[in-house]
Amino acid sequence: MPSPDQNAPPLRRRGARMRSAVLAATVDVLTAQGLAGTTVGAVARAAGVHETSVYRRWGSRENLILEALTEQLDAAxxxxxxxxxxxxxxxxxxxxxxxxxxxxxxxxxxxxxxxxxxxxxxxxxxxxxxxxxxxxxxxxxxxxxxxxxxxxxxxxxxxxxxxxxxxxxxxxxxxxxxxxxxxxxxxxxxxxxxxxxxx
Amino acid sequence: MPSPDQNAPPLRRRGARMRSAVLAATVDVLTAQGLAGTTVGAVARAAGVHETSVYRRWGSRENLILEALTEQLDAAxxxxxxxxxxxxxxxxxxxxxxxxxxxxxxxxxxxxxxxxxxxxxxxxxxxxxxxxxxxxxxxxxxxxxxxxxxxxxxxxxxxxxxxxxxxxxxxxxxxxxxxxxxxxxxxxxxxxxxxxxxx
Known part of the structure; x- marks a missing residue:
């Protein structure tokens, strides 16, 4: 999975790049903090995007985690x-x-x-x-x-x-x-x- | 599973009778309130015993529920x-x-x-x-x-x-x-x- 581009300014990532940055950040936060620590806020900070962008795209923390882990699962x-x-x-x-x-x-x-x-x-x-x-x-x-x-x-x-x-x-x-x-x-x-x- | 003797005064039940009354009450509370509502306090009230007696015997809510449901499971x-x-x-x-x-x-x-x-x-x-x-x-x-x-x-x-x-x-x-x-x-x-x- 590509790691998020650390140099891109927050909010400038859109569409597929924003998606892959957020999903990769979700996996990172899950690995470091466990399921309970994987909040939308923590993921948004790690990905360098606004929390509202995450909610707009995924609707809930559960949908976000499920999509991130499914990508990992199917790739693994x-x-x-x-x-x-x-x-x-x-x-x-x-x-x-x-x-x-x-x-x-x-x-x-x-x-x-x-x-x-x-x-x-x-x-x-x-x-x-x-x-x-x-x-x-x-x-x-x-x-x-x-x-x-x-x-x-x-x-x-x-x-x-x-x-x-x-x-x-x-x-x-x-x-x-x-x-x-x-x-x-x-x-x-x-x-x-x-x-x-x-x- | 025998139902608790409704006429026995609280605290007078000991040993096997106390045990079966508390386990039966645990199943009743679980059925009515679900897992989250099944606290030691709720079970003790339903069984007519003191909360401290339940903690003394089972140590934790989880041990109590596990024992109550295992008895049910093995009987079923x-x-x-x-x-x-x-x-x-x-x-x-x-x-x-x-x-x-x-x-x-x-x-x-x-x-x-x-x-x-x-x-x-x-x-x-x-x-x-x-x-x-x-x-x-x-x-x-x-x-x-x-x-x-x-x-x-x-x-x-x-x-x-x-x-x-x-x-x-x-x-x-x-x-x-x-x-x-x-x-x-x-x-x-x-x-x-x-x-x-x-x-």
Whole structure:
């Protein structure tokens, strides 16, 4: 993510430059101050813009943080396309496990759990969009004949990511890439005994 | 759960009777007032005991709520033993899906996400204990030869429950028993194509 241009005078940045400066400042403030310290005022000061410009564009602190972290998340988690569904999923969810072990990753997740007047309407479309990013990998596996034709792509993604989210958010149990791979293998292979000579 | 004896004078209840009266009052207050309204003072008034007695026994509001909701949770989710792992898991996680769709179930989950000085130490042992309750069903399936001998019982439980927790807490997507059954079938059967003549 480009860092804000320190030499540009406040209020002179517009449109895309203002947007990227504010989003980068949001991530910086989140990393330094945590979720509670990430106010619109603190972000505006760090980005060198007026607070009112931030409110005009994003409407609320929650929308601002959600957009900043989503950009980070999608940049940190490109959707791989190796031609093998198991490798794609292990790479993708290995990256998620690493991300959730960071302060920024956990902040994104905690923000999604917070409730306020602006968020309930946005949570479901937001997560539906994230889920769809992952489901693409499973759908390709079905098309290649690697997975059963009646596979529910979203359900596979929910089973793997749900266990990772739960560790980050609820149990506090450790997160690592090995765990991600084991979850991928469980959802692909299942826990039933393998047929001799079968997969 | 027994309701508190309305006729007992305050302070006369001791030990097990005091405990069950306070825990029942905690659930009542949670249901009526939500998590934010469930203070030690409100619970003590509802149970007819002194606030100091509650602090002496539970130490903090969080410990009190966690214990009250855990009793409810474990009572609402008996561990079935039908002799078939798929039926056991579908029954158990169907009950969890129903519970998470209630205000009390969601309150338990949200409490587990809240952070304060008393909780970090307790989250992991608390969730490890809950996970172990579920893992017993999978372990029995392995012993009966229904599941592969190298099955990780905890991982199966995490994959199923994690997806349910994520819907309740993060995405807000609908929760029902059918979803629980689909998750059970995915983790048991896997998404790979079934071998002809295989399971």
């Amino acid at each position: 988690m490109p959707v791989p396309d190796t031609g093998r569904v198991r490798d794609d999923l292990a790479t993708y969810f290995g990256a998620l496990a690493r991300l959730l072990a960071t302060a920024q990753g956990e902040a994104l997740l905690r923000l999604s759990v917070e409730r306020d007047d602006t968020l309930p309407d946005r949570r479901l479309p937001y997560w539906t969009e994230r889920l769809e990013r992952g489901a693409v990998m499973v759908r390709r596996g079905v098309e290649r004949g690697e997975l059963a034709p009646d596979t529910d792509p979203g359900l596979v993604i929910e089973a793997i990511s749900g266990a990772l989210f739960t560790r980050a958010l609820i149990s506090g149990a450790p997160l690592d890439e090995h765990l991600a791979t084991r979850l991928v293998d469980l959802t692909l292979t299942g826990a039933l005994p393998r047929t001799p000579g079968g997969p | 989710m008996p561990v079935p033993d039908t002799g078939r792992v798929r039926d056991d898991l579908a029954t158990y996680f169907g009950a969890l899906a129903r519970l998470l769709a209630t205000a009390q179930g969601e309150a338990l989950l949200r409490l587990s996400v809240e952070r304060d000085d008393t909780l970090p130490d307790r989250r992991l042992p608390y969730w490890t204990e809950r996970l172990e309750r579920g893992a017993v069903m999978v372990r029995r399936g392995v012993e009966r030869g229904e599941l592969a001998p190298d099955t990780d019982p905890g991982l199966v439980i995490e994959a199923i429950s994690g997806a349910l927790f994520t819907r309740a807490l993060i995405s807000g997507a609908p929760l029902d028993e059918h979803l629980a059954t689909r998750l059970v079938d995915l983790t048991l059967t896997g998404a790979l194509p079934r071998t002809p003549g295989g399971p």
